[in-house]
Amino acid sequence: MSVRPASVGSFLRAAPPDRLPEVVAEHLRTWFPVSATEVLLTDLTMGALWPVLEPGSPPGGPLEQRCFGSQQPVTDNGSRRLLLPLSTWGDRIGVLRVELTETLTGELRTEITSIADELALALRAAAKDTDRYRQVSRRQRLTMAAELQWELLPGRSLSGERFRLAGQLEPAYAMYGDHYDWAVTDDRLTLTVLNGHGDGIEAALLTTVVVNAMRNARRSGANIVEQAELASDALYSRHGGAAHLATLLLEIDLVGGTIEAVDAGSPRALIAHEGDIRAVSLEQQLPLGMFGDSRYEIQKVQLEPGDRLLVVSDGVHSAQPGGRTPYGETGLLSALRRTRLQPPSEAVGTVIRALREYHAGAEQEDDAVIVCLDWLRGTA
Template identity: 45%
Template sequence: MPATDDRTALAEAALRECMPHELPSTVTSVVGKHFGASSCRILLADYGLRFLAPVPTGAGEAVPVDGTAAGRAFASQEPVVVGGDPVTVYLPVSDRGERAGVLHVCLPAPGGTAGPRDVEALAGIAAAVAQTLMAVERDTDLYAVARRGRPLTLAAEIQWDLLPRRSAVRPEFHLGAQLEPAYTVCGDNFDWSADGDRLSIGVINGEGTGMPAATLTALAVQALRHARRTGADLADQAMLANEAVWAVHGGRRALSALLLEVDLATGQVQAVDAGSPLAFLTRAGRSEQISLEPQFTLGALEDTVYTEQSFRLEPGDRLTVVSDGVHAALSKTQEGTYRERALARILRATPLAPAPEAARMILRDLAEHVGLIPLEDDAVVVCLDWFGR
């Protein structure tokens, strides 16, 4: 059998050469040939981050994220080995922090375990699967179909196609985000972009429901991206997006947004608060809302001028941004909002969870608060762990 590095290199070469739809069969073939695996499957996280579904659809049962070995590998981003004969190994399929799913491998193991050499080599192959998946997934519908625990509404399809990756790992920060209800979301969205000097984050909440909310948010997101890519500062990005929404809707429709720009060298944050999303800072075990002066929502008034405000992040801080579908959600007894009764508690309870997992945990806790799984109202959570330079 080839050496560990050779096995990984052979797998990477095969993955580079395969067609987009051939990724599952190629990795199964390679792992079977070089590791003697009796089974190898790619399990992708569904849109709601509740299940890990096999590719292609129908190639087995979906596995819950909560309470399973596969889910532990996904949440912890570490390999999980389940002893036996065959031994089962679950390996994170992740690229630059984006958690796509896990690789499920069954190995013959007379001793009931897998050696570290095999696990290390398989982890390298799982990383190569992730890189290949990110490169080819838009060239076929195979992976988008596999991620669907149930049908998406057209509005939700628009929102998911607008989104960047849900998580990212950089030396200066880790970021994780999620939106709900994953299969019927209408107007809530998040966006982010990072270059060598700055990280831009936006949480957007288009008013209304269904397709009107989805198309309104799509217009605003693309207007903000366009302004950002032309080099406009944060205040001008908000102004240009406001003009775009006004030009189409003439003040009849508007959306709220919180726009942030983080200086990666210093942790200085510029902010434009154009509505209802709120930001909370967790530092040294305490969580407090960041006080920002609200300004007009995007599209509400023609020729609105926006003003940037600022605050600073320190290494070890966690910044959590939530839409009004989170902080204003009423409890199932209608006796208080999530912000009033539960948000501070969950922020304090999740400091050690990775940012993507913290976002998922907050939305799961929110669903229990309102007594609805899945949620009915749009809700977005973005978590940013700041390390600095």
């Protein structure tokens, strides 16, 4: 008599990186009362979920979207269909859909949830070695600038015991130089948001230089002042001040809530607390790369338990389609109030959709970034 393997993980690690969905489908069909399986991945706009195993099939419907948005299991069809979120460290990848031949039990849900978690981790690891999953997520061709930007991103959401974090870029398929980056180490979260300079591939190349210069400094143990100064020197040495880049660098103490900030340009920060939204007042310093040997200073901001920090590029706060009032003065605040009960991963999408509506069909003149952080320390 065959004994069910303790985990699907060993099979996933032994499989080619592009065949992970098939491995999970075969495992479920062999060892569980499962008649059909589908893996659905989110597209770049986070607007739809697209099938991998049967790519010609329609995208996921309302139930799949509910599972993806809530990050909770969803059942349907008299408990014969199970939908499970695919996510790892808070980064939402997609949804696993399973059709059962028996009514779902608590034990069966637990076992299949474990398989979904193994699959999510494997998909994230495999993405650098196969194009299959990227091809599913892309619904149209990216510009070269956008290709560079997506390759630079750390992810689109991240969570831990003390925080939840998400970011989104717009437009997804034709970005220029706006960007965000983050990393968490030893209860400290480093977060940067950049306003690009120029258009197209040149803007993306500038951002690539700056992001990698800051990562190089950060990974060598440098603080955010040293990160800003190294990036500024790298940019100036190449362009002699003819090209520069605005950025906001933040290092957040996830235990005490203190933020150390270097404001080197135009990204804006706001803090929302129990419905009240206030701008973070920082003294603006010179953009990176404007002058040789630029020096920067740290400013401090204190978060309170339950605070929501939002950082937006000028493509959000300064958007002025058709000469209208800048989005940051009216529309942004209204959109942020609507996100009060949403997690950051949903809130960034709400703000981006509201920005699209503000343009009323007109093409956006600038790309846009929004990053949302909830500090959870002390709220439990």
